[in-house]
Amino acid sequence: MNEMSQLQPTLADLVGVSTGPMPASLYTDPNQYELERERIFRRAWLMVGREERIVEPGQFFVKDIAILSASIIITRAKDGQVRAFHNVCSHRGNHVVLEPEGKANRFACRYHGWTYKNTGELIGVPDESGFFDFDKKKCGLTPVACDIWDGWIFINFQPRPEVGLMEFLGSFGTEFADIPYPHADNCLILSGEINANWKCLADNFSEFYHIQSIHPKTLAPVYAGKDNPCSRPLDAGAYGAHRSVAGWLNIGYQPPANWKVVRWLYPANQTVTGTQKEGEVNPLAEHPMVNHPKRKDWSSDVNWIFPNWHIQISASRFWTHEFWPRNRSQSSWEARFYQPKATTVRERLQLEHFTATITDTFLEDLANIESTQKGMESGAKSFVYLHESEILIRHSLEQVDKWTRAKTMAEALD
Numbered sequence: 001m002n003e004m005s006q007l008q009p010t011l012a013d014l015v016g017v018s019t020g021p022m023p024a025s026l027y028t029d030p031n032q033y034e035l036e037r038e039r040i041f042r043r044a045w046l047m048v049g050r051e052e053r054i055v056e057p058g059q060f061f062v063k064d065i066a067i068l069s070a071s072i073i074i075t076r077a078k079d080g081q082v083r084a085f086h087n088v089c090s091h092r093g094n095h096v097v098l099e100p101e102g103k104a105n106r107f108a109c110r111y112h113g114w115t116y117k118n119t120g121e122l123i124g125v126p127d128e129s130g131f132f133d134f135d136k137k138k139c140g141l142t143p144v145a146c147d148i149w150d151g152w153i154f155i156n157f158q159p160r161p162e163v164g165l166m167e168f169l170g171s172f173g174t175e176f177a178d179i180p181y182p183h184a185d186n187c188l189i190l191s192g193e194i195n196a197n198w199k200c201l202a203d204n205f206s207e208f209y210h211i212q213s214i215h216p217k218t219l220a221p222v223y224a225g226k227d228n229p230c231s232r233p234l235d236a237g238a239y240g241a242h243r244s245v246a247g248w249l250n251i252g253y254q255p256p257a258n259w260k261v262v263r264w265l266y267p268a269n270q271t272v273t274g275t276q277k278e279g280e281v282n283p284l285a286e287h288p289m290v291n292h293p294k295r296k297d298w299s300s301d302v303n304w305i306f307p308n309w310h311i312q313i314s315a316s317r318f319w320t321h322e323f324w325p326r327n328r329s330q331s332s333w334e335a336r337f338y339q340p341k342a343t344t345v346r347e348r349l350q351l352e353h354f355t356a357t358i359t360d361t362f363l364e365d366l367a368n369i370e371s372t373q374k375g376m377e378s379g380a381k382s383f384v385y386l387h388e389s390e391i392l393i394r395h396s397l398e399q400v401d402k403w404t405r406a407k408t409m410a411e412a413l414d
């Protein structure tokens with residue numbers, strides 16, 4: 001009997017989720033999408049970026065959130081505080097900031113020149129005396145609730161959020177805090193517009209079950225093997241609305257000896273297995289919630305924070321996926337791979353090799369994501385059947401269903 005088949009009880013028992021088929025309508029029903037807009041995206045705390053993007057006073061970036069037709073400016077002012085505002089001019093509603101990111105202490109709307117401080121106050125109105133009963137103090141940028149957890153910036157679209165960020169994060173927020181994320185100030189960004197419901201997109205990055213089928217050359221040699229051909233995960237956990245799974249590693253894998261160039265391209269700090277060298281202390285892998293089962297045959301964790309983003313962690317790096325709905329059957333995907341800056345030609349080539357490899361795997365994924373959505377749109381299937389390994393998907397669908405039924409946040413988080 002191999003190690004995987006000894007996993008008892010099942011992951012579903014451990015996490016406390018259901019085991020029956022799940023309704024396919026969650027991915028296709030227009031009413032479901034409307035409920036998700038109002039009861040998930042307008043109520044949940046949504047992660048918009050890492051703090052390292054706006055380290056210096058005046059730095060800002062703009063996040064477009066299509067499902068709420070919103071454009072949000074996230075900026076750090078001189079007082080050090082990070083604030084979020086609707087990117088909407090108080091004059092006649094134009095978008096004030098048109099650049100995706102930058103550095104500015106004030107924002108000027110190009111239409112008629114109204115100007116705002118980066119703390120939101122309106123400070124300049126051309127020919128101000130021509131306006132009637134005009135109170136500039138009431139015409140600042142509209143603030144959006146904003147808070148930070150462990151370097152991750154979140155916003156909330158409720159004018160007065162029913163629950164704070166820490167309450168929303170619950171036990172996930174305490175147990176997964178203080179992870180020493182390496183190279184958090186430098187990342188490679190991959191993004192795309194995908195013809196699939198946001199959950200269908202997120203599901204793909206939430207299970208290892210497909211590795212042997214669609215990634216036979218790219219990922220399967222490392223993440224599947226004769227002891228675990230379908231990449232069953234090592235462990236899983238649920239933390240309120242959030243969830244985590246630990247992936248398996250084919251620890252004995254080495255690239256074939258005649259792949260000399262490939263061997264040379266593996267970064268020194270990232271062995272083929274992605275784990276640290278014998279005897280090396282690695283603060284990232286030491287964190288109690290990184291490689292939670294603390295097994296040698298561990299590849300990476302997928303931490304899925306409700307509703308729409310992942311933090312994935314291996315022994316040498318971390319990366320994120322964001323899944324943003326554009327409409328019922330179209331989504332925006334953004335992956336950020338945090339990595340060291342190259343200091344030698346070899347390191348530069350290693351990073352390029354990594355980029356090329358990871359891009360190949362995503363191309364293998366994306367084609368299947370879009371055709372899955374197409375298949376579900378046909379209405380031929382009323383249910384989807386989820387394997388034990390697809391535990392994150394099941395927990396996600398259960399939470400989506402719970403939130404869309406819940407009239408209050410207290411009910412949703414209960």
Ligand code: FES
Pocket residue numbers: 089090091092093094109110111112113114
């Ligand atoms: S709409 Fe912004 S200044 Fe007129």
Ligand SMILES: [Fe+2]
Pocket residue numbers: 204210211215361365
């Ligand atoms: Fe994949």
